Amino acid sequence: xxxxxxxxxxxxxxxxxxxxxxxxxxxxxxxxxxxxxxxxxxxxxxxxxxxxxxxxxxxxxxxxxxxxxxxxxxxxxxxxxxxxxxxxxxxxxxxxxxxxxxxxxxxxxxxxxxxxxxxxxxxxxxxxxxxxxxxxxxxxxxxxxxxxxxxxxxxxxxxxxxxxxxxxxxxxxxxxxxxxxxxxxxxxxxxxxxxxxxxxxxxxxxxxxxxxxxxxxxxxxxxxxxxxxxxxxxxxxxxxxxxxxxxxxxxxxxxxxxxxxxxxxxxxxxxxxxxxxxxxxxxxxxxxxxxxxxxxxxxxxxxxxxxxxxxxxxxxxxxxxxxxxxxxxxxxxxxxxxxxxxxxxxxxxxxxxxxxxxxxxxxxxxxxxxxxxxxxxxxxxxxxxxxxxxxxxxxxxxxxxxxxxxxxxxxxxxxxxxxxxxxxxxxxxxxxxxxxxxxxxxxxxxxxxxxxxxxxxxxxxxxxxxxxxxxxxxxxxxxxxxxxxxxxxxxxxxxxxxxxxxxxxxxxxxxxxxxxxxxxxxxxxxxxxxxxxxxxxxxxxxxxxxxxxxxxxxxxxxxxxxxxxxxxxxxxxxxxxxxxxxxxxxxxxxxxxxxxxxxxxxxxxxxxx
Numbered sequence: 227x228x229x230x231x232x233x234x235x236x237x238x239x240x241x242x243x244x245x246x247x248x249x250x251x252x253x254x255x256x257x258x259x260x261x262x263x264x265x266x267x268x269x270x271x272x273x274x275x276x277x278x279x280x281x282x283x284x285x286x287x288x289x290x291x292x293x294x295x296x297x298x299x300x301x302x303x304x305x306x307x308x309x310x311x312x313x314x315x316x317x318x319x320x321x322x323x324x325x326x327x328x329x330x331x332x333x334x335x336x337x338x339x340x341x342x343x344x345x346x347x348x349x350x351x352x353x354x355x356x357x358x359x360x361x362x363x364x365x366x367x368x369x370x371x372x373x374x375x376x377x378x379x380x381x382x383x384x385x386x387x388x389x390x391x392x393x394x395x396x397x398x399x400x401x402x403x404x405x406x407x408x409x410x411x412x413x414x415x416x417x418x419x420x421x422x423x424x425x426x427x428x429x430x431x432x433x434x435x436x437x438x439x440x441x442x443x444x445x446x447x448x449x450x451x452x453x454x455x456x457x458x459x460x461x462x463x464x465x466x467x468x469x470x471x472x473x474x475x476x477x478x479x480x481x482x483x484x485x486x487x488x489x490x491x492x493x494x495x496x497x498x499x500x501x502x503x504x505x506x507x508x509x510x511x512x513x514x515x516x517x518x519x520x521x522x523x524x525x526x527x528x529x530x531x532x533x534x535x536x537x538x539x540x541x542x543x544x545x546x547x548x549x550x551x552x553x554x555x556x557x558x559x560x561x562x563x564x565x566x567x568x569x570x571x572x573x574x575x576x577x578x579x580x581x582x583x584x585x586x587x588x589x590x591x592x593x594x595x596x597x598x599x600x601x602x603x604x605x606x607x608x609x610x611x612x613x614x615x616x617x618x619x620x621x622x623x624x625x626x627x628x629x630x631x632x633x634x635x636x637x638x639x640x641x642x643x644x645x646x647x648x649x650x651x652x653x654x655x656x657x658x659x660x661x662x663x664x665x666x667x668x669x670x671x672x673x674x675x676x677x678x679x680x681x682x683x684x685x686x687x688x689x690x691x692x693x694x695x696x697x698x699x700x701x702x703x704x705x706x707x708x709x710x711x712x713x714x715x716x717x718x719x720x721x722x723x724x725x726x727x728x729x730x731x732x733x734x735x736x737x738x739x740x741x742x743x744x745x746x747x748x749x750x751x752x753x754x755x756x757x758x759x760x761x762x763x764x765x766x767x768x769x770x771x772x773x774x775x776x777x778x779x780x781x782x783x784x785x786x787x788x789x790x791x792x793x794x795x796x797x798x799x800x801x802x803x804x805x806x807x808x809x810x811x812x813x814x815x816x817x818x819x820x821x822x823x824x825x826x827x828x829x830x831x832x833x834x835x
Contacts, residue, residue, distance in 0.1 A: 227239070227240045227538075227541065227542065227545060227557060227558070228240060229545070229549075229555060230394060232388075232394045232395070232396070232397070232398050233397055233398040233399070233400065234383065235383060235386060235387070235388060235398060235400065236387045236388070236546075236549050237387075237388045237389070237390065237394045237398075238387065238388070238389045238390075238542050238545040238546050238549070238555075239389065239390045239391070239392065239393060239394055239542065240391065240538055240542065241391070241392060241393070242391040242392070242538040242539075244391075245299050245300050246299065246300065246301070246302040246305055246390070246391055246392055247297065247298070247299040247305070247390065247391045247539050248297065248298055248299075248305050248306065248309060248388065248389065248390035248391070249295055249296060249297035249298070249309075249388065249389050249390070249542075249543060249546070250295065250296045250297075250309055250312065250313070250386060250387075250388055250400075251293055251294075251295045251386065251387050251388070251389070251543065251546040251547060251550060252293065252294045252295070252380065252381050252385055252386050252550075253292070253293060253385050253386075253407065253408050253410065253550035253551075254267055254293070254294050254380040254381065254385065254408060255267060255289055255290050255291050255292045255293050255294060256289065256290070256291050256355075256357045256358045257291045257292055257354045257355045257357060257358075257410070257411045257477075258380065258408065258411065259357055259364070260353070260657070261352040261353065261357065261360060261363060261657040261658040261670060262363055262364060262657070262658050262701070262702055262703075262704050263363075263364040263368065263372070263376075264357055264360060264361065264362040264363045264364045264365075265330065265362025265363070265364040265365040265368070266364045266368055266372065266373060266376045267289050267294055267376070267380070268289045268330060268362060268365075269323070269326060269327070269330065269364070269365065269368060269373050270294075270316070270319065270373050270376055270377045270380075270381065271287045271288070271289055271294050271296070272287075272326040272329065272330060273315065273319045273320055273322065273323070273326055273373060274287070274296065274312050274313075274315040274316045274319065274377075274381075275287050275296065275312060275315075276308070276311065276312075277320075277322065277325075280304065280308060281304070282300050282301040282304040283298050283299060283300030283301055283304045283305050283308060284298070284299050284300055285297060285298040285299070285305075285308055290358075290475065291346070291355050291357075291358050291475065291477060291483075292355075292410050292411075292476070292477060292478070292551070293547060293550065294381075295543070296309065296312050302392065306395065306398075309388075309398075309400065310398075310399050310400055310401070313400040313401045313402050314401045316377050316381040316402065317377070317378075317401050317402065317403055318374075319370060319373055319374050319377055321370055323368075323369060323370050323373065324739075327365055327368075328738075328739070330362065330365050331365055331738055334361065334362060334365070339359055340487070341432065341434035341436070341485050341487040341587060342358075342436070342473050342475070342483065342485040342487075343358050343359040344359055344428070344429075344434075344587060345359070345434065345436035345483075345485060345585055345587060346358050346359045346436075346483065347359025347360055347674060348425055348585060348587075348602065348674060349415050349416065349419070349436060349585050350413065350414065350415060350416065351416050351671075351672055351673055351674040352657050352658065352670050352671075352672070352674065353414075353657065353672070354411045354412075354413065354414060355411065355413050355477055355483070356674070360670075363658055363660070363704045363706075364704075366704055366705060366706050366707070366708070366738070367704060367705055367708060377403075378403050378405075379405065380405070380408065381402065381403075382402055382403050382404060382405025382406070383400075383402040383403070383404055383405060384404065384405045384406045384407050385405055385406070385407055385408050385550070386402065386550075387546035387547075387549040387550050388546065389539075389542035389543055389545065389546045390542070391538055391539065391542070407550070407552075410477070410478040410479065410550075410551055412478065413438060413477050413478065413481055413483075415438075415583065416673055416674060418603055418673050419585075419602070419603070420600040421582065421583045421584065421585065421600075422581060422582065422583065422584035422585070422586070422598065422599050422600070423584075423585060423586070423599060423600040423601060423602045424499075424585075424586045424587075424588060424593055424595075424599050424600070424601060424602060425585065425586070425587050425588070425602040426588055426589065426590045426591055426592075426593040426601070426602070427589070427591070427602075427604070428587040428588055428589045429589060430492040430495070430589040431489060431490060431491065431492050431495075431589070432487060432488065432489050432490060432495070432587075432589075433487070433488050433490060433495055433498040433499045433502060433586070433587065433588045434485055434486065434487035434488070434586070434587045435485070435486050435502060435503070435506065435584055435585070435586045435587070436483065436484070436485050436584065436585045436586075436587070437449075437483075437484040437485075437486075437577075437580035437581065437583065437584050438477075438481055438482070438483060438484070438580060438583050439481070439482050439484050439576060439577075439579070439580040440480060440481065440482075440576060440579065440580075441476055441479070441480055441481065441482045441553075442564075442576060443526075443561070443564040443565040443567075443568050444568045444572040444573045444575070444576040445482065445484075445576040445577075445580070446474060446482075447514075447519060447522040447565060447568055447573055448509065448513075448514060448573035448574070448576050448577045449472060449474060449484050449486070449577075450472065450522055450525070451509065451514040451518045451519075451522065451573070452472075452486060452505065452506055452509055452577065453470055453471075453472040453486055454518070454521075455505050455509065456470045456486060456488060456501075456502060456505060457470045459501055459505055460488055460498055460501050460502065464497070464501065466488075466490050466491075466494050466497055466498050466501070467488040467489055467490050467498060468489055469488070469489055470486070470487070470488050471485075471486075471487045471488075472484070472485070472486055472487075473485045473487075476547065476551065478551060479548065479551035479552050479553035480553075484580065486502070486506075488502060492589075495588045495589045495590050496588070496590050496593075498588075499586065499588045499590065499593075502586075503586065503597075503599070506577065506581060506584075507581065507597075509574065509577055510574055510577040510578040510581050511574065511578075512570075512574065513569075513570030513571055513573050513574030514570055514573050514574075515570070516570065519568060519569075519570065519573065522565065523562075523565050523566055526561065526562050526565040527562060541558065584599075585602070586599070604647070605647040605648055605649060606640070606648045606649055606650035606673075606675065607650075608640075608648060608650065609633055609640040609642050609648035609650060610633055610635045610637050610638050610639070610640045610650055610652070611633070611635050612633045612634050612635020612636070612637075612639075612640075613633065613634050613635070613693075614631045614632070614633050615631060615632040615633070615634065615684040615685060615686060615687070615689075615690050616629065616631055616684070616685050617629060617630060617631075617683060617684060617685070618682065618683055618684060618685055618687070620685070628644045628645075628646070629644055630642065630643055630644050632679065632684055632690060634690055634693045634694070636697075637652050637653060637654070638650060638651050638652035638653045638654075638655075638656070638697075639651055639653075639669060639677060639679070639694060641677055649675055649677055650671075650675070651669040651670075651671040651675055651677045652671070653697045653698055655671050655672040655673065656669050656670065656671060656672075656698050656702060657670055657671065657672055657702065658670045658702055658703075658704055659694070659695075659698040659702055659703045659704065660704055660706050661695070661703050661704060661705050661706060661711075662706045662707065662711075662733075662734070663706075663707050663710045663711035663714050663730065663733035663734075663736075664730050664731050664732075664733050664734040664770075665681050665687075665688070665691050665730060666678070666679070666680050666681070666734070667679045667691055667694050667695075669694070669698070679691065679694060682731070682770065707733065707736070707738050707739070709738075709739045709740075709741045710733050710736050710738075710739070710740060710741050710742070711733070712741075713741035713742055713743075714729055714730060714733050714741075714742055717729060717742060717744070717745050718730065720813075720816065721745065721747070721813070722813075725747040725756060725812070728747070728755055728756040728767065728768075728769075728770075729742070729745050729756050729758070731767060731769070731770035732745075732755075732756050732758055732765060732767040732770070734770065735765060735767060735772045735775070736758075736760065736765070737762070740760045740761070740762055740763075741760065741761075742758045742759070742760055743759050743760060743761065743823040743826075743827055744758075744759050744816070744819055744820040744823035744824070745757065745758045745759075745820075746797075746808075746811050746812070746816055746817065746820045747810075747811065747812040747813070748766065748797070748808035748809065748810065748811045748812075749808065749809050749810045750766055750768075750773065750774065750806060750807070750808055750809075753768035753769075753773060754768060754810075755767050755768030755769065755773070756768075757797070757808055757811070757820070759820065759823050759824045759827055760827070761778075761827050761830060761831070762777065762778065762831075763775055763776060763777055763778060764776045764778065764781065764799065764824065766806075766808070774806065776799070776801060776806075778827055778828050778831040778833045779831060779832075779833045780801045780802070781799060781800070781801060781824075781828060781833060781835055782800050782801055782802060782834075782835070783799075783800045783835060784797060784798070784799050784800070784821060784824060784825075784835060785797070785798040785800075786817065786821060795809075795810075795811045795814060795817055796808065796809040796810075796811065797811055797817070797820075797821070
């Protein structure tokens with residue numbers, strides 16, 4: 227493996243058999259973003275890659291906590307051309323933001339967070355390396371201007387390294403804006419945590435432990451030994467798990483995130499947690515056996531031979547990554563020598579250092595601190611003073627029957643449970659406020675706290691939401707469905723009273739960008755609510771409950787029936803399976819506009835109505 231400087235850029239390369247492969251690696255990732263701009267790096271990555279498949283090569287890209295990469299494999303000339311085209315796109319991003327936004331939102335909806343992401347969010351909060359565990363809120367509002375500015379600042383010639391499986395050409399011909407190398411954000415756990423600690427409110431059916439470990443052969447080898455012991459004791463001996471997964475992700479040049487995760491049957495979490503914690507503490511105290519270390523050395527030897535042949539891509543990628551992290555480049559033979567020198571004591575010391583900052587995830591509400599492990603702080607230290615809001619429907623109760631309450635003051639908002647435990651988000655510490663069209667608000671605090679405020683749950687809930695909106699700075703507010711919010715606001719001015727509020731509640735059931743074209747009050751059976759037509763569906767809600775959602779292509783006809791009285795008009799909407807009669811439609815002057823919007827939407831959808 228060699229390092230060359232071509233066109234002023236570092237390139238790591240080696241001759242390898244098989245198809246040519248090459249990649250670009252930039253030192254920018256989720257850890258560089260803010261909570262409100264989350265996903266901006268992912269958006270740039272999608273915009274920079276070609277929209278369609280290219281002949282002769284495979285290609286792709288990705289974003290991690292600390293890096294973004296693009297790769298191509300296949301025909302050498304075509305692969306290099308793709309990398310050149312990618313840098314040209316980075317310098318002048320294409321305007322297909324809305325298309326890529328929809329793709330990324332759909333991907334996020336179908337991709338659940340794993341143990342590593344959840345642990346990162348709990349350890350770091352909504353900043354730095356913790357952002358990998360939070361939604362990409364920026365995808366809700368970011369546009370081409372913001373993405374382009376981010377690309378110019380972060381995807382630069384000084385912030386990139388390349389790798390390829392052949393000697394690079396004399397001139398790479400990459401079009402990147404100038405810029406400097408960006409340092410990797412330091413991993414900074416929340417100061418409120420007393421580590422090691424246990425988070426007992428995880429997802430049922432799994433236990434995981436998260437460690438921050440030094441990037442060394444001793445660290446990686448002892449982590450692998452821990453995973454093997456977990457498989458032996460938790461799966462083979464006890465039959466409590468099907469799979470034990472180990473992830474090792476470099477965060478900086480010196481620190482890696484290590485997560486050991488075990489699935490299990492619901493109800494077995496406590497048993498798995500005790501075995502897992504016990505074997506880790508034992509390994510940190512006594513160290514691995516010589517046989518276990520020898521097995522890992524043999525594995526390193528196999529990987530070295532693979533790197534000399536067909537498995538070179540991963541080694542070159544790692545070398546480019548280390549370049550960006552300002553870490554010394556080691557050849558495969560040097561890595562093997564380092565692994566050979568690891569002693570049981572060195573391995574034990576590496577794990578012991580990691581366990582001092584361990585975070586264990588389980589599902590065991592009865593867990594209590596023991597053996598030096600503390601409880602992840604479940605509540606805030608105090609409730610703020612201010613105006614109290616009582617739940618909707620609450621009546622005067624005896625003092626011995628406390629109820630939940632929401633408190634809004636000048637400094638922030640507190641939710642106080644019936645038991646008196648508070649969850650507080652101070653306005654100064656609110657890193658993001660999710661603003662939904664139905665007036666629901668979600669405050670995200672610097673300390674990983676999250677507070678959901680639904681005005682429908684509280685007496686004078688509108689006043690509570692208005693107070694929050696007034697006190698959280700606009701730059702920290704994220705419109706979660708801005709197209710729907712703006713169009714619903716326009717339509718509400720033409721509706722009155724309860725119907726306007728019903729439309730607002732209906733927006734909770736509309737997808738991102740699914741703006742209501744027209745809305746009409748109606749009654750279906752004995753349910754009075756609002757009928758909404760969008761470019762995708764016909765939707766009917768009552769009291770905020772979704773009762774009808776019919777895709778436009780499923781509609782076959784719509785019939786308007788007159789009545790004697792002003793409120794007597796009925797719309798009969800038919801599908802192949804049913805006929806829905808929406809009666810008492812109002813306001814009457816809007817009926818023709820609604821039917822026209824429905825007809826236009828079906829025409830635009832290619833449906834025959």
